Amino acid sequence: MARDEENRSIALVGFMGVGKTTIGRRLARRLDYQFADSDSEIERRAGCSVQKLFAEQGEAVFRRLETEALRELAERPGMVISTGGGAVLNPENAALLREHCRVIWLTASPGVIQKRVGSAETRPLLANAANPLAHIRQLLASREPHYAAAAHLRIETTDRRPEAIVDEITRWIQEDNSPYADGQAKG
Ligand code: S3P
Numbered sequence: 001m002a003r004d005e006e007n008r009s010i011a012l013v014g015f016m017g018v019g020k021t022t023i024g025r026r027l028a029r030r031l032d033y034q035f036a037d038s039d040s041e042i043e044r045r046a047g048c049s050v051q052k053l054f055a056e057q058g059e060a061v062f063r064r065l066e067t068e069a070l071r072e073l074a075e076r077p078g079m080v081i082s083t084g085g086g087a088v089l090n091p092e093n094a095a096l097l098r099e100h101c102r103v104i105w106l107t108a109s110p111g112v113i114q115k116r117v118g119s120a121e122t123r124p125l126l127a128n129a130a131n132p133l134a135h136i137r138q139l140l141a142s143r144e145p146h147y148a149a150a151a152h153l154r155i156e157t158t159d160r161r162p163e164a165i166v167d168e169i170t171r172w173i174q175e176d177n178s179p180y181a182d183g184q185a186k187g
Helices: 020-031 038-046 050-057 059-074 091-100 110-117 132-150 162-175
Strands: 009-013 034-037 079-082 101-107 153-156
Touching (some): 009 020, 020 034, 020 162, 038 059, 038 079, 101 132, 153 162
Parallel strands (some): 009 101, 034 079
């Protein structure tokens, strides 16, 4: 691995409920990197929860703060960054993550996602769906091309323990020699 690739930060992308935060925290511990969650960074900047920000100022304000937070986090080396499920829908965010980070797309089945997000009260985009599973499927279908285009690696999390996923990512980092300019998600 080239020396300047050694500390390249890692961004975890993918739908709500795929385990970005759980995996991200464990991965950071394993690699001795610093963990950051872009939603927490947005909450710090806004001075309120994501839920409240959506309700009181709207999604556009949230998305603007999201780009600011991602720009600041992605440029730091040695980070594991858990991104919000909609982050890479904005091509500017996808480009800056790809430029600075190894981008890993975590996937899970719609049923598992529904179970993991539970009542969805803290997920404004799922909170009012009459049929949550159908809504998840529909959103997933429209977002998958964006995750695929942003990612260097894809990892399925359904029925897998977090530690096994962290093992796989760690192996990939050790073996990886990609030039981080372009290319398709592997896996
Ligand atoms: C969103 C996902 C959420 C949060 C916000 C919008 C989305 O993050 O950023 O509610 O557009 O999918 P998680 O993926 O961490 O739930």
